[in-house]
Amino acid sequence: MARLSNPxxxxxxxxxxITTLVYLAVIITLIVIQTGVPSPPKSPTPxxxxxxxxxxxxxxxxxxxYHPYNSRQNDHVHDWLLDRVQSIINxxxxxxxxxxxxxxxxxxxxxxxxxxxxxxxASGVSVYFEGTNIIIYVxxxxxxxxxxxxxxxxxxSTRNAVLVNAHYDSVSTGFGSTDDGxxxxxxxxxxxxxxxxxxxxxxxxxxxxxxGEEDFLNGANVFSQHPMxxxxxxxxxxxxxxxxxxxxxxxxxxxxxxxxxxxxxYPFGTATSNDGFNRGLVRSQTDYVVFNGILGLRGLDVAxxxxxxxxxxxxxxxxxxxxxSLWHMISAAVPxxxxxxxxxxxxxxxxxxxxxxxxxxxxxxxxxxAVLRTHSFFALSVTLLVAGPVFLILTLALLYxxxxxxxxxGSRSYHMPxxxxxxxxxxxxxxxxxxxxxLVSCAAPVALAYLILKENQFIAHSSEWAVWSxxxxxxxxxxxxxxxxADFGRPSSxxxxxxxxxxxxxxxxxxxxxxxxxxxxxxxxTYFILIYTASVFVATWLxxxxxxxxxxxxxxCRGKVGDDYSSSRSDSSIHGAQGPSATTQxxxxxxxxxxxxxxxxxxxxxxxxxxxSSFKGYTRPADEQSPDSTRKDEKGDSYEExxxxxxxxxxxxxxxxxxxVPVNVIIVxxxxxxxxxxxxxxxxxxxxxxxxxxxxAVSTIILFSPIVPILHRFSWHIPIFLLLVLIGTLVYNxxxxxxxxxxxxxxxxxxxxxxxxxxxxVSLQGVTPFLRDAIEQLxxxxxQELNCVQAGxxxxxxxxxxEGLPPNVANQAATVSSKLKYKGWVTFNSTRVNxxxxxxxxxxxxxxxxxxxxxxxxxxxxxxxSVQGQAARDKRFSPVPEAGSGEIRLWSRTWDRSWTVxxxxxxxxEKNSSMSGKVVCLWSxxxxxxxxxxxxxxxxxxxxxxxxxKAGDGLVEGYKRFTIK
Numbered sequence: 031m032a033r034l035s036n037p038x039x040x041x042x043x044x045x046x047x048i049t050t051l052v053y054l055a056v057i058i059t060l061i062v063i064q065t066g067v068p069s070p071p072k073s074p075t076p077x078x079x080x081x082x083x084x085x086x087x088x089x090x091x092x093x094x095x096y097h098p099y100n101s102r103q104n105d106h107v108h109d110w111l112l113d114r115v116q117s118i119i120n121x122x123x124x125x126x127x128x129x130x131x132x133x134x135x136x137x138x139x140x141x142x143x144x145x146x147x148x149x150x151x152a153s154g155v156s157v158y159f160e161g162t163n164i165i166i167y168v169x170x171x172x173x174x175x176x177x178x179x180x181x182x183x184x185x186x187s188t189r190n191a192v193l194v195n196a197h198y199d200s201v202s203t204g205f206g207s208t209d210d211g212x213x214x215x216x217x218x219x220x221x222x223x224x225x226x227x228x229x230x231x232x233x234x235x236x237x238x239x240x241x242g243e244e245d246f247l248n249g250a251n252v253f254s255q256h257p258m259x260x261x262x263x264x265x266x267x268x269x270x271x272x273x274x275x276x277x278x279x280x281x282x283x284x285x286x287x288x289x290x291x292x293x294x295x296y297p298f299g300t301a302t303s304n305d306g307f308n309r310g311l312v313r314s315q316t317d318y319v320v321f322n323g324i325l326g327l328r329g330l331d332v333a334x335x336x337x338x339x340x341x342x343x344x345x346x347x348x349x350x351x352x353x354x355s356l357w358h359m360i361s362a363a364v365p366x367x368x369x370x371x372x373x374x375x376x377x378x379x380x381x382x383x384x385x386x387x388x389x390x391x392x393x394x395x396x397x398x399x400a401v402l403r404t405h406s407f408f409a410l411s412v413t414l415l416v417a418g419p420v421f422l423i424l425t426l427a428l429l430y431x432x433x434x435x436x437x438x439x440g441s442r443s444y445h446m447p448x449x450x451x452x453x454x455x456x457x458x459x460x461x462x463x464x465x466x467x468x469l470v471s472c473a474a475p476v477a478l479a480y481l482i483l484k485e486n487q488f489i490a491h492s493s494e495w496a497v498w499s500x501x502x503x504x505x506x507x508x509x510x511x512x513x514x515x516a517d518f519g520r521p522s523s524x525x526x527x528x529x530x531x532x533x534x535x536x537x538x539x540x541x542x543x544x545x546x547x548x549x550x551x552x553x554x555x556t557y558f559i560l561i562y563t564a565s566v567f568v569a570t571w572l573x574x575x576x577x578x579x580x581x582x583x584x585x586x587c588r589g590k591v592g593d594d595y596s597s598s599r600s601d602s603s604i605h606g607a608q609g610p611s612a613t614t615q616x617x618x619x620x621x622x623x624x625x626x627x628x629x630x631x632x633x634x635x636x637x638x639x640x641x642x643s644s645f646k647g648y649t650r651p652a653d654e655q656s657p658d659s660t661r662k663d664e665k666g667d668s669y670e671e672x673x674x675x676x677x678x679x680x681x682x683x684x685x686x687x688x689x690x691v692p693v694n695v696i697i698v699x700x701x702x703x704x705x706x707x708x709x710x711x712x713x714x715x716x717x718x719x720x721x722x723x724x725x726x727a728v729s730t731i732i733l734f735s736p737i738v739p740i741l742h743r744f745s746w747h748i749p750i751f752l753l754l755v756l757i758g759t760l761v762y763n764x765x766x767x768x769x770x771x772x773x774x775x776x777x778x779x780x781x782x783x784x785x786x787x788x789x790x791x792v793s794l795q796g797v798t799p800f801l802r803d804a805i806e807q808l809x810x811x812x813x814q815e816l817n818c819v820q821a822g823x824x825x826x827x828x829x830x831x832x833e834g835l836p837p838n839v840a841n842q843a844a845t846v847s848s849k850l851k852y853k854g855w856v857t858f859n860s861t862r863v864n865x866x867x868x869x870x871x872x873x874x875x876x877x878x879x880x881x882x883x884x885x886x887x888x889x890x891x892x893x894x895x896s897v898q899g900q901a902a903r904d905k906r907f908s909p910v911p912e913a914g915s916g917e918i919r920l921w922s923r924t925w926d927r928s929w930t931v932x933x934x935x936x937x938x939x940e941k942n943s944s945m946s947g948k949v950v951c952l953w954s955x956x957x958x959x960x961x962x963x964x965x966x967x968x969x970x971x972x973x974x975x976x977x978x979x980k981a982g983d984g985l986v987e988g989y990k991r992f993t994i995k
Contacts, residue, residue, distance in 0.1 A: 159251065
């Protein structure tokens with residue numbers, strides 16, 4: 031019957047149970063935080079000046095319909111917001127209260143002409159935009175109290191105000207609850223908060239409700255032309271992508287503004303997302319790039335990030351958003367804005383040269399927020415790179431001086447009266463075990479990533495947890511099997527010390543690379559490498575300290591040799607002449623072992639001694655003075671390790687585990703779950719799914735590699751269970767349908783009408799082969815031959831077109847069968863305007879019916895353009911790019927507007943060269959059934975696992991061709 035073992039000892043029971051519980055506790059906590067949202071307080075007024083009930087009602091009203099810029103409903107939302115702003119001001123008596131006065135600006139005057147690099151073509155895109163922003167200014171106690179904005183070219187005496195921005199337009203296919211209704215409602219509540227008595231800010235607050243973010247960030251760009259843009263120095267941008275979840279800190283310009291966000295009661299985010307935007311992993315953009323990149327302001331980007339499948343679809347509504355998400359953004363915006371108003375942060379208005387220090391930041395379990403300047407991060411990294419190895423080498427030197435350095439020890443020779451003898455220490459045993467096992471174990475999840483990509487590449491879209499289960503179970507089972515096999519054949523008490531040493535070497539090298547990348551490429555998301563390396567250093571150092579519990583090698587060897595010599599003398603006195611030969615045989619059997627072997631053979635002496643006696647200063651513990659030289663676990667199973675390890679401290683593994691696992695799993699697990707949430711549904715947009723699976727595989731390796739040095743002490747129960755999990759989840763991941771009603775795949779809709787001949791084409795773009803499966807369900811596509819081509823930059827995206835149902839966006843009273851009705855939807859006149867024989871100039875006069883958005887597209891890029899009535903050019907905004915512009919987008923604040931546009935183009939080979947292209951007008955209002963029948967049909971007939979979203983600024987594009995000779 032096995033005796034009771036130490037409940038914290040390095041035996042199978044404690045190691046299996048404690049390690050499993052530690053991992054489960056941390057991982058379950060992370061999953062709950064990642065998937066859950068803090069509940070709002072029971073009180074409707076949790077903060078003085080904030081009303082959650084009122085905010086929720088506002089969100090429901092705001093997101094009751096589609097309201098893109100180019101829709102009539104957008105005008106209704108604009109008017110409703112003005113009424114809400116005025117009602118809040120009146121409720122708080124802020125229009126006449128001398129201590130808190132709010133100034134409202136309905137900006138129906140500003141316009142902006144600018145250009146940017148194109149998304150899909152080498153040439154750029156130019157824009158003329160007329161804004162309808164709503165701006166509210168709440169002066170601070172230290173602001174310039176004069177109405178300087180009423181003076182021609184007036185400027186404030188100070189520039190310390192905080193800009194809080196949200197856009198009130200939605201996309202044409204989404205209700206805009208999180209994108210960006212929650213942000214808009216939060217701005218309204220901030221107005222209520224800062225106009226409430228006793229909440230007057232120290233520095234002013236500018237609240238911007240911009241219109242036109244969804245179409246090239248136009249609303250934020252045109253804000254630069256308003257006088258209120260001159261008073262702000264910092265900003266808080268509120269955005270959303272998805273429906274529900276936590277609002278996260280996407281991006282930050284510097285350490286000081288990030289510390290303002292740290293005041294949030296439930297902070298959430300990681301600097302890794304900052305790198306994702308900077309490196310192009312996240313292709314969408316927010317108004318942050320305007321305020322920081324063009325206006326040179328310092329600030330923050332706080333937004334919802336998922337689920338991506340609901341982003342820009344009709345599931346972006348209040349029902350899928352929820353009160354919890356609304357409270358989470360409000361609870362972050364109020365203290366952040368308040369902290370920014372008290373900070374008086376300066377700005378130099380130079381894009382790319384933000385004052386202050388860049389920072390590394392991340393939340394800790396959604397309740398605390400860590401902020402560290404990057405130069406401090408660099409200094410800590412360099413310190414650890416230098417001091418870590420020195421400290422460990424000094425510890426090894428002390429072990430050597432104490433004669434207890436069993437690491438890297440093979441044998442020790444002793445001179446005996448009857449000749450030289452050596453004692454095998456087998457200190458090298460297990461040295462190469464960790465890297466070999468880790469290499470094979472790492473291959474398992476990486477290979478599965480390839481397999482899943484090949485067989486069912488979009489399964490992570492709806493079943494990311496099944497993929498995680500496959501990755502984790504494969505790594506742990508393979509590593510456990512190899513560890514147990516190695517331990518069965520060659521047990522070693524130095525497995526942990528060698529394993530942690532290899533971990534230290536690997537992470538030290540990664541820290542070198544991380545430090546270089548941070549210094550030269552300003553990567554912030556690699557902060558976890560510093561934390562991980564530091565914890566590995568401590569765990570490795572503890573494993574070296576553990577060796578001080580061993581006997582001195584000299585004492586052990588003298589006792590070992592002396593015991594063998596005594597046994598030989600006893601045998602020789604009994605057997606006479608046979609004594610020397612018996613001793614020689616025994617010695618030869620011992621010397622026949624190499625540095626890594628200590629196994630008995632058929633020729634080994636039956637009296638081979640493994641230190642059973644007490645002699646010459648080395649006394650074995652009483653419970654180990656037994657002829658049996660093996661250790662026993664709690665079940666009585668025996669396992670052999672080096673004999674000198676019997677006095678090794680058996681509980682220090684737990685201290686090493688607690689140093690190494692919880693902190694690293696929290697830090698790395700947060701990044702892994704965060705990036706999974708951000709990327710696992712981006713394959714439908716054309717992004718690489720292999721990047722997602724590879725990230726999950728690498729994260730698995732990083733999370734669970736710390737337990738490889740102790741996996742040989744795991745009992746079979748957990749690994750065999752994980753083997754069953756691996757089999758089940760792998761089969762599911764390979765054969766399950768990748769989409770569902772809650773995790774729909776997006777198909778991108780557009781209808782294009784040739785207004786000259788009346789033909790119209792409906793197109794859906796999406797991932798293959800699911801795109802065609804969805805189109806087969808549409809009655810109008812039945813019996814037609816689809817025209818399908820590869821779309822965009824991704825091989826897995828396809829665009830299929832067919833003759834669709836005719837739209838009724840401009841003259842709904844016309845008969846559906848008449849194609850002549852289309853001709854009057856767009857009218858234009860194009861004329862060459864030559865000042866000399868070498869000029870290539872033309873003037874366009876363009877008008878569209880029932881729209882306020884048109885564009886000119888050119889087969890040859892233009893070199894310059896101007897729009898009649900445009901404001902003076904702002905030098906902060908790019909003119910036509912060097913490669914020219916392939917199109918000019920025209921946006922009007924009024925309906926049925928005509929634009930007069932002058933363009934120039936260059937052809938060095940030919941004077942008076944011709945110009946050709948299209949005049950296009952857009953229609954985006956899908957609120958009324960029957961206006962865009964093809965879109966209505968798609969919503970009605972596609973399977974429930976499909977979501978229909980917009981492919982461009984307009985759901986319908988009507989065009990006419992032009993040629994200027």
